[in-house]
Amino acid sequence: MKKRLNEFVILNTLRKQYSLIIISVIFLISSCAGVKPIKTPATIEELMQKYSKVTTITGLGDGTMKTPEKSFEGTVTINVDKDDLMVKVYSMGFLAGSLSSHNQIVQSNMSIHPEAKDIIAQGIIDGLLWWNIDDFVITEKDGFYIIEGMDKTLTINKITMLPVKMKLRLKHGDSMDITYNDEIRVDDYLFPKEIIATFDGYYVKCVFDSMKILNIGLSK
Secondary structure: OHHHHHHHHHHHHHHHHHHHHHHHHHHHHHHHHOOOOOOOOOOHHHHHHHOOOOOEEEEEEEEEEEEEOEEEEEEEEEEEOOEEEEEEEEEEOOOEEEEEOOOOOEEEOOOHHHHHHHHHHHHHHHHHHOOOOOOOOOEEOOEEEEOOOOOOEEEEOOOOEEEEEEEEEEEHHHHEEEEOOOOOEEEOEEEEEEEEEEEEEEEEEEEEEEEEEOOOOOOO
Protein backbone atom coordinates (compact mmCIF):
# COMPACT_ATOMS: atom_id res chain seq x y z
CA MET A 1 0.00 0.00 0.00
CA LYS A 2 2.76 2.40 0.95
CA LYS A 3 4.64 1.54 -2.24
CA ARG A 4 1.59 2.28 -4.37
CA LEU A 5 1.08 5.58 -2.57
CA ASN A 6 4.67 6.62 -3.27
CA GLU A 7 4.27 5.69 -6.94
CA PHE A 8 1.10 7.75 -7.10
CA VAL A 9 2.82 10.78 -5.56
CA ILE A 10 5.76 10.51 -7.94
CA LEU A 11 3.50 10.09 -10.96
CA ASN A 12 1.35 13.04 -9.93
CA THR A 13 4.45 15.22 -9.45
CA LEU A 14 5.76 14.27 -12.88
CA ARG A 15 2.41 15.11 -14.43
CA LYS A 16 2.44 18.56 -12.82
CA GLN A 17 6.00 19.24 -13.98
CA TYR A 18 5.16 18.04 -17.47
CA SER A 19 2.10 20.28 -17.55
CA LEU A 20 4.16 23.28 -16.47
CA ILE A 21 6.67 22.60 -19.23
CA ILE A 22 3.90 22.35 -21.85
CA ILE A 23 2.30 25.58 -20.62
CA SER A 24 5.68 27.37 -20.71
CA VAL A 25 6.37 26.19 -24.26
CA ILE A 26 2.92 27.26 -25.44
CA PHE A 27 3.35 30.67 -23.81
CA LEU A 28 6.77 31.09 -25.43
CA ILE A 29 5.48 30.13 -28.87
CA SER A 30 2.45 32.39 -28.60
CA SER A 31 4.65 35.29 -27.45
CA CYS A 32 7.06 34.85 -30.34
CA ALA A 33 4.21 34.42 -32.81
CA GLY A 34 3.02 37.94 -32.06
CA VAL A 35 6.33 39.52 -33.13
CA LYS A 36 6.59 39.82 -36.88
CA PRO A 37 10.20 39.51 -38.06
CA ILE A 38 11.64 42.47 -39.93
CA LYS A 39 12.75 41.81 -43.48
CA THR A 40 16.22 43.22 -44.01
CA PRO A 41 16.53 45.19 -47.27
CA ALA A 42 18.72 43.33 -49.76
CA THR A 43 20.28 46.38 -51.41
CA ILE A 44 21.11 49.99 -50.58
CA GLU A 45 18.45 51.08 -53.04
CA GLU A 46 15.82 49.05 -51.17
CA LEU A 47 17.10 50.41 -47.86
CA MET A 48 16.87 54.03 -48.97
CA GLN A 49 13.46 53.50 -50.55
CA LYS A 50 12.07 51.96 -47.35
CA TYR A 51 13.43 54.57 -44.95
CA SER A 52 12.57 57.50 -47.23
CA LYS A 53 8.94 56.87 -46.23
CA VAL A 54 9.78 57.91 -42.66
CA THR A 55 9.18 61.64 -42.39
CA THR A 56 9.29 62.29 -38.63
CA ILE A 57 11.02 60.74 -35.63
CA THR A 58 10.01 61.33 -32.02
CA GLY A 59 12.29 59.89 -29.36
CA LEU A 60 12.77 59.72 -25.60
CA GLY A 61 16.02 58.76 -23.92
CA ASP A 62 19.08 59.74 -21.94
CA GLY A 63 21.17 62.56 -23.33
CA THR A 64 24.56 64.14 -22.70
CA MET A 65 25.97 67.31 -24.22
CA LYS A 66 29.45 68.62 -23.45
CA THR A 67 30.64 71.98 -24.71
CA PRO A 68 33.74 74.04 -23.96
CA GLU A 69 31.51 76.22 -21.77
CA LYS A 70 29.22 73.76 -19.99
CA SER A 71 27.87 70.22 -19.81
CA PHE A 72 24.24 69.11 -19.87
CA GLU A 73 22.88 65.72 -18.90
CA GLY A 74 19.39 64.36 -18.35
CA THR A 75 16.30 62.98 -20.00
CA VAL A 76 15.93 64.09 -23.61
CA THR A 77 12.92 64.37 -25.89
CA ILE A 78 13.55 64.81 -29.61
CA ASN A 79 11.17 65.57 -32.46
CA VAL A 80 12.77 65.84 -35.88
CA ASP A 81 11.92 65.97 -39.55
CA LYS A 82 14.00 67.21 -42.47
CA ASP A 83 13.03 70.85 -41.85
CA ASP A 84 12.35 71.16 -38.13
CA LEU A 85 13.92 70.06 -34.87
CA MET A 86 12.94 70.32 -31.22
CA VAL A 87 15.19 69.00 -28.47
CA LYS A 88 14.36 69.37 -24.78
CA VAL A 89 16.62 68.34 -21.91
CA TYR A 90 15.08 67.63 -18.50
CA SER A 91 16.96 67.31 -15.23
CA MET A 92 15.28 66.20 -11.97
CA GLY A 93 11.95 66.55 -13.75
CA PHE A 94 12.52 70.19 -14.74
CA LEU A 95 13.30 71.62 -18.17
CA ALA A 96 17.03 72.37 -18.17
CA GLY A 97 17.46 73.50 -21.75
CA SER A 98 16.17 73.33 -25.30
CA LEU A 99 17.40 73.53 -28.87
CA SER A 100 15.12 74.13 -31.84
CA SER A 101 15.46 74.67 -35.56
CA HIS A 102 12.80 75.93 -37.97
CA ASN A 103 13.53 76.88 -41.57
CA GLN A 104 17.27 76.71 -40.70
CA ILE A 105 16.86 79.28 -37.92
CA VAL A 106 18.30 77.75 -34.74
CA GLN A 107 17.43 78.89 -31.23
CA SER A 108 18.61 77.62 -27.84
CA ASN A 109 18.65 78.78 -24.22
CA MET A 110 21.70 76.62 -23.47
CA SER A 111 25.24 77.96 -23.18
CA ILE A 112 26.36 77.10 -26.70
CA HIS A 113 28.34 79.23 -29.14
CA PRO A 114 26.01 80.59 -31.87
CA GLU A 115 27.86 78.80 -34.68
CA ALA A 116 27.95 75.57 -32.67
CA LYS A 117 24.16 75.71 -32.26
CA ASP A 118 23.73 75.54 -36.04
CA ILE A 119 26.20 72.66 -36.33
CA ILE A 120 24.62 70.66 -33.50
CA ALA A 121 21.14 71.12 -34.98
CA GLN A 122 22.41 70.02 -38.39
CA GLY A 123 24.15 67.03 -36.86
CA ILE A 124 21.04 65.87 -34.99
CA ILE A 125 18.82 66.18 -38.06
CA ASP A 126 21.26 64.51 -40.46
CA GLY A 127 22.32 61.95 -37.85
CA LEU A 128 18.78 60.77 -37.13
CA LEU A 129 17.53 61.01 -40.72
CA TRP A 130 20.70 59.32 -42.01
CA TRP A 131 19.10 58.04 -45.23
CA ASN A 132 18.59 61.56 -46.63
CA ILE A 133 21.51 61.62 -49.05
CA ASP A 134 21.20 62.97 -52.59
CA ASP A 135 23.30 62.03 -55.60
CA PHE A 136 25.36 59.41 -53.79
CA VAL A 137 27.94 56.90 -54.99
CA ILE A 138 28.20 53.43 -53.42
CA THR A 139 31.42 51.51 -52.86
CA GLU A 140 32.11 48.38 -50.81
CA LYS A 141 34.92 47.77 -48.33
CA ASP A 142 35.53 45.16 -45.60
CA GLY A 143 31.89 44.16 -45.12
CA PHE A 144 30.52 47.70 -45.32
CA TYR A 145 28.79 49.88 -47.89
CA ILE A 146 30.34 53.34 -48.18
CA ILE A 147 27.76 55.86 -49.40
CA GLU A 148 29.38 59.05 -50.56
CA GLY A 149 27.22 62.15 -50.94
CA MET A 150 28.06 65.78 -51.58
CA ASP A 151 28.21 66.81 -47.92
CA LYS A 152 28.31 63.49 -46.02
CA THR A 153 29.75 59.99 -46.05
CA LEU A 154 27.65 57.18 -44.56
CA THR A 155 28.95 53.71 -43.67
CA ILE A 156 26.38 50.87 -43.61
CA ASN A 157 26.91 47.40 -42.16
CA LYS A 158 26.21 44.85 -44.91
CA ILE A 159 24.68 42.32 -42.52
CA THR A 160 22.40 44.52 -40.40
CA MET A 161 21.91 47.17 -43.12
CA LEU A 162 22.13 49.80 -40.38
CA PRO A 163 24.47 52.80 -40.19
CA VAL A 164 27.76 52.44 -38.34
CA LYS A 165 29.12 55.94 -38.76
CA MET A 166 28.71 59.17 -40.68
CA LYS A 167 31.01 62.07 -41.47
CA LEU A 168 29.36 65.44 -42.12
CA ARG A 169 31.37 67.99 -44.04
CA LEU A 170 30.72 71.42 -42.54
CA LYS A 171 31.58 74.94 -43.58
CA HIS A 172 35.19 76.16 -43.56
CA GLY A 173 36.49 72.62 -44.04
CA ASP A 174 35.37 71.37 -40.61
CA SER A 175 33.59 68.06 -40.09
CA MET A 176 31.39 66.25 -37.57
CA ASP A 177 31.80 62.55 -36.78
CA ILE A 178 28.69 60.57 -35.88
CA THR A 179 28.79 56.97 -34.62
CA TYR A 180 25.89 54.57 -34.12
CA ASN A 181 25.53 51.64 -31.70
CA ASP A 182 22.95 48.95 -30.91
CA GLU A 183 19.44 49.01 -32.34
CA ILE A 184 15.84 49.72 -31.40
CA ARG A 185 12.77 48.40 -33.18
CA VAL A 186 10.01 50.78 -34.25
CA ASP A 187 7.12 49.19 -36.12
CA ASP A 188 8.66 47.47 -39.16
CA TYR A 189 11.94 49.38 -38.88
CA LEU A 190 15.22 49.18 -37.02
CA PHE A 191 17.01 52.34 -35.91
CA PRO A 192 20.28 52.94 -34.07
CA LYS A 193 19.62 53.06 -30.34
CA GLU A 194 22.71 55.11 -29.48
CA ILE A 195 24.00 58.10 -31.44
CA ILE A 196 27.19 60.02 -30.61
CA ALA A 197 28.29 63.17 -32.44
CA THR A 198 31.63 64.92 -31.93
CA PHE A 199 33.28 68.00 -33.43
CA ASP A 200 35.76 70.65 -32.30
CA GLY A 201 35.43 70.08 -28.55
CA TYR A 202 31.70 69.34 -28.60
CA TYR A 203 30.19 65.99 -27.62
CA VAL A 204 26.53 65.04 -28.04
CA LYS A 205 25.16 61.62 -27.09
CA CYS A 206 21.64 60.18 -26.98
CA VAL A 207 20.56 56.67 -25.99
CA PHE A 208 16.93 56.10 -26.90
CA ASP A 209 14.56 54.25 -24.59
CA SER A 210 11.62 54.62 -26.96
CA MET A 211 10.97 55.98 -30.42
CA LYS A 212 7.98 56.66 -32.66
CA ILE A 213 7.88 57.45 -36.35
CA LEU A 214 5.51 59.00 -38.86
CA ASN A 215 5.58 56.79 -41.93
CA ILE A 216 3.92 58.09 -45.09
CA GLY A 217 3.52 54.48 -46.15
CA LEU A 218 1.15 53.79 -43.23
CA SER A 219 -2.16 55.33 -42.31
CA LYS A 220 -2.04 56.04 -38.58
